[in-house]
Each structure stands twice: as C-alpha cells, then as structure tokens.
Amino acid sequence: MSSGEYQKGLLEKMPKTIRKIFNWGRSFSLWPVHLVTGCCSPEYMQLFGPRYDLERWGILPLASARQSDVMIFVGNVARKMMIRAKKIYEHMPEPKWVYVVGACASSKGPFPESYSLVRVKDYMKVDMFVAGCPPKPESIHYGFLKLRERVLNEVGMYESAGAIKST
Numbered sequence: 001m002s003s004g005e006y007q008k009g010l011l012e013k014m015p016k017t018i019r020k021i022f023n024w025g026r027s028f029s030l031w032p033v034h035l036v037t038g039c040c041s042p043e044y045m046q047l048f049g050p051r052y053d054l055e056r057w058g059i060l061p062l063a064s065a066r067q068s069d070v071m072i073f074v075g076n077v078a079r080k081m082m083i084r085a086k087k088i089y090e091h092m093p094e095p096k097w098v099y100v101v102g103a104c105a106s107s108k109g110p111f112p113e114s115y116s117l118v119r120v121k122d123y124m125k126v127d128m129f130v131a132g133c134p135p136k137p138e139s140i141h142y143g144f145l146k147l148r149e150r151v152l153n154e155v156g157m158y159e160s161a162g163a164i165k166s167t
C-alpha cells in the first residue's frame with residue numbers, strides 16, 4: 001500500500017467534521033514548490049509583493065519539496081527540466097496538487113513545433129490551469145483561490161498517487 005493510499009484510508013475513516021477542519025487548515029497552508037521560467041515569471045513573482053500578497057492566504061514560496069503540497073509550473077518547460085521536476089514531485093507528501101500557469105506549460109504556447117518543450121499534462125495529472133501568454137497576476141491569483149476551493153471540497157485529493165508518466 002502506498003503512503004497516499006494509506007493516508008486516503010485514514011482520511012475516509014475520519015468523521016466528516018474532522019475532515020473539514022483538516023481541509024480548512026490545508027487550504028490556508030498551500031506551499032508551492034515552483035518551476036518558474038520564461039516571460040511568465042515576472043507575472044508570477046508579483047504575487048508575493050505588497051499588491052497581491054499571496055502570503056495572506058498562507059501561500060508561502062521557497063518551501064522545500066518535503067513540506068510542499070503544490071507544484072507550480074510557470075512558463076516554458078523543457079524535457080530535461082521535467083525529468084528533475086518529476087523527481088521533486090515524487091518527494092512531495094500526499095495530498096498534493098499540480099498548478100500550471102501560461103500557454104507554454106499548458107500546450108507549448110507559441111512554440112508548438114519545439115523539439116525540447118513539453119506539456120506538463122503529458123507527465124502528471126494537473127489540477128489547475130491558467131491560460132494566457134502571459135497570464136495577468138490577477139489570473140494566477142484567481143487560480144490559487146480556485147485551487148483552495150478544490151482543497152476545501154477534497155476535489156482530486158490523492159488521485160495524483162502513481163499518476164506520473166515515465167520519461
């Protein structure tokens with residue numbers, strides 16, 4: 001039994017009220033480990049400045065993989081980077097979510113014929129996409145709030161276990 005399945009079993013046995021408390025706590029402590037590249041990156045960086053201040057939602061950057069529960073891809077993702085990202089993803093405990101920002105990470109954006117860029121969804125289950133080239137900081141912020149809703153409602157929790165495609 002994988003640790004994800006074990007945790008899922010524990011969660012299912014808990015009374016609903018306790019689960020709600022757990023999920024409420026998780027929704028205010030989403031710590032992203034991030035892969036941020038390309039011209040989308042300045043849009044993402046603004047989220048941790050005073051104007052958008054994502055930390056007020058408990059979303060802290062710079063956490064280590066062992067303490068993170070969201071993997072965020074921003075900008076263009078190369079095949080070689082994805083191999084490393086996959087290893088980091090495997091270090092993250094369950095439950096965990098994947099958040100993809102921008103056209104490049106979603107669908108290779110303006111580089112559909114690139115030999116080196118990949119789409120994140122071909123390698124792991126993605127829980128949230130934000131479209132745009134680049135998306136505005138407001139859109140990325142909104143995506144995080146929608147992801148919080150999924151956490152509160154247990155949408156997609158534990159489904160990611162074993163969902164990674166080999167490279």
Ligand code: SF4
Nearest residue numbers: 038039040104133134
């Ligand atoms: S989606 Fe557009 S803005 Fe973002 S990294 Fe790709 S080309 Fe740049």
